[in-house]
Amino acid sequence: MLDRAVVDALFPSDLPEPSFWEEQYPPRALGGDAKVTRLGPSPTGFLHIGGLYVGMIDRALASHSGGAYIVRVEDTDQAREVPGAVEQFNRAFAYFGIEPDEADAVGAYGPYHQSQRERIYLTYVRELLRQDKAYLCFATKEELADITARQQATKLPTGYYGRWAIWRDKTAEDVQAALDEGRPYVVRFRSPGKAGERTKFTDAIRGELEHEANRNDVVILKASDQSPRLPTYHFAHAVDDHLMRVNLVVRGEEWISSVPTHLQLFDALGFERVEYAHIAPLMKQQGGSRRKLSKRKDPEASVEFFIEAGFPAEAVQYYLRGLVNARLAELPLAEALQAPISLAECGVAGPLVDLVKLEDIAADYVATLSGPEIVERITAWAATHDPELVTVLESSRAEALAALQVERGPEVANPRKDLRKWSDFRQAYGFFFPALFELVSDRADERLGGLPPELIAAFATDFADGYTDLEDGQEWFGQIRELAAKHGFAPNPKELKKNPDAYPGSIREAAQLIRVALTGSTKSPDLHAVARTLGTDEVLRRVRALAG
Numbered sequence: 001m002l003d004r005a006v007v008d009a010l011f012p013s014d015l016p017e018p019s020f021w022e023e024q025y026p027p028r029a030l031g032g033d034a035k036v037t038r039l040g041p042s043p044t045g046f047l048h049i050g051g052l053y054v055g056m057i058d059r060a061l062a063s064h065s066g067g068a069y070i071v072r073v074e075d076t077d078q079a080r081e082v083p084g085a086v087e088q089f090n091r092a093f094a095y096f097g098i099e100p101d102e103a104d105a106v107g108a109y110g111p112y113h114q115s116q117r118e119r120i121y122l123t124y125v126r127e128l129l130r131q132d133k134a135y136l137c138f139a140t141k142e143e144l145a146d147i148t149a150r151q152q153a154t155k156l157p158t159g160y161y162g163r164w165a166i167w168r169d170k171t172a173e174d175v176q177a178a179l180d181e182g183r184p185y186v187v188r189f190r191s192p193g194k195a196g197e198r199t200k201f202t203d204a205i206r207g208e209l210e211h212e213a214n215r216n217d218v219v220i221l222k223a224s225d226q227s228p229r230l231p232t233y234h235f236a237h238a239v240d241d242h243l244m245r246v247n248l249v250v251r252g253e254e255w256i257s258s259v260p261t262h263l264q265l266f267d268a269l270g271f272e273r274v275e276y277a278h279i280a281p282l283m284k285q286q287g288g289s290r291r292k293l294s295k296r297k298d299p300e301a302s303v304e305f306f307i308e309a310g311f312p313a314e315a316v317q318y319y320l321r322g323l324v325n326a327r328l329a330e331l332p333l334a335e336a337l338q339a340p341i342s343l344a345e346c347g348v349a350g351p352l353v354d355l356v357k358l359e360d361i362a363a364d365y366v367a368t369l370s371g372p373e374i375v376e377r378i379t380a381w382a383a384t385h386d387p388e389l390v391t392v393l394e395s396s397r398a399e400a401l402a403a404l405q406v407e408r409g410p411e412v413a414n415p416r417k418d419l420r421k422w423s424d425f426r427q428a429y430g431f432f433f434p435a436l437f438e439l440v441s442d443r444a445d446e447r448l449g450g451l452p453p454e455l456i457a458a459f460a461t462d463f464a465d466g467y468t469d470l471e472d473g474q475e476w477f478g479q480i481r482e483l484a485a486k487h488g489f490a491p492n493p494k495e496l497k498k499n500p501d502a503y504p505g506s507i508r509e510a511a512q513l514i515r516v517a518l519t520g521s522t523k524s525p526d527l528h529a530v531a532r533t534l535g536t537d538e539v540l541r542r543v544r545a546l547a548g
């Protein structure tokens with residue numbers, strides 16, 4: 001055991017005692033059932049959809065119990081930090097309306113970036129060293145690699161334990177000698193775990209669990225020749241969740257195997273244990289099997305994918321909530337978004353993320369919005385993701401509203417469901433705006449169905465020459481019908497089928513020429529409504545482009 005003076009000399013002389021931090025971060029004055037939750041994203045990459053999923057659960061559990069939800073940036077691995085990651089986290093939380101009560105500069109239990117909590121961690125590392133519950137380890141990289149290699153060769157569990165823990169029982173003299181030589185060291189936890197021991201604990205989702213006890217003398221403070229001197233994840237978890245007075249740790253199931261280590265750390269530090277809830281990972285169906293969503297393989301694994309495409313936040317939240325608690329998928333959206341989340345109802349098998357299902361939910365949701373609401377939402381999204389569209393929407397607001405009124409609104413029985421995400425707007429409605437529309441003038445264009453170019457030109461010329469903007473749909477369509485007959489098209493598809501060589505196509509192919517000229521697409525909302533919304537001048541400009 002090292003002398004207290006030796007231990008203390010390793011730390012700044014003005015480092016506070018634990019009691020200082022305990023007073024600085026007192027227990028919260030909250031109701032008995034209040035849940036204090038936190039998300040601990042590491043800025044080593046952009047937020048994973050699984051992070052948003054857990055954050056949403058944290059947010060709901062805290063809100064419904066009158067507790068608090070914290071976002072703590074776990075940036076202890078500074079070498080792997082990705083620039084802009086923290087900004088992306090904040091953008092994602094804002095976009096999806098899953099904002100914390102405490103984060104960054106807001107909250108009395110900060111700082112909320114681990115890299116700014118060095119002194120707090122050092123206090124507790126010193127405390128464990130003083131009590132001989134931790135020790136200095138000067139093992140070199142080569143020695144550690146050699147230990148691992150020898151363990152693997154004899155099929156032993158790898159790790160720093162038992163006779164492999166070469167610095168665990170060194171004498172104070174040996175330690176002092178290494179210090180005098182100025183050798184860098186890490187601080188390791190002196191694990192109380194014994195071979196063959198088991199640890200039992202309760203998980204709020206999975207119930208009673210039993211695992212092999214931890215025997216590993218895990219590193220708690222990283223190398224002494226680095227600045228700032230930061231702890232490892234395990235140690236920071238114990239110190240931060242204690243001092244931030246978190247009482248419910250919701251995190252991915254990959255951490256279950258670390259619980260025995262974490263419980264030892266809480267106990268050694270004299271902290272009250274926290275409750276754990278380990279969430280099953282989001283899965284993807286691939287062929288006949290399921291696998292975890294992968295950041296490398298699946299674009300939808302990144303939250304940015306949903307933001308860039310402009311999925312409405314409400315629809316994504318609704319969908320994710322349905323994955324957390326299947327019962328919530330049965331409720332209408334507005335109700336489901338307000339309903340509490342129950343950990344007891346969480347599954348232990350990872351739910352499948354089905355983008356098609358999500359898109360359907362999103363289309364249903366957008367169909368409930370009014371034209372002005374949609375324009376507002378698209379404008380807000382496009383400000384970052386499609387600036388040209390903002391300019392067009394601002395200069396042609398009336399046209400945008402008119403376009404969105406086509407087959408939409410409370411009086412329409414089956415409103416159009418052609419917008420699943422804001423980026424669909426260009427594709428579905430861009431043709432309404434002259435600035436976004438590219439005239440169709442190439443008569444060999446495949447959208448025109450391969451009709452003879454001279455026929456297309458003659459048909460379009462006649463249509464433009466005789467065009468009248470009529471209010472009645474049937475009458476308006478009569479113009480196409482008449483011209484179709486004049487140019488030898490069959491009156492209906494049935495007639496064409498009976499005698500395919502007698503006609504260039506049917507009335508359907510003829511109407512399609514006008515559809516493609518007006519919308520650039522072979523599928524569109526009702527053609528008469530489109531023509532009326534565009535106005536005669538624009539109709540003529542587009543059809544004449546096709547006429548040549």
Ligand code: GLU
Nearest residue numbers: 040041042074237250251
């Ligand atoms: N920083 C950890 C991660 O990125 C957080 C784990 C936890 O929630 O305890 O996975």
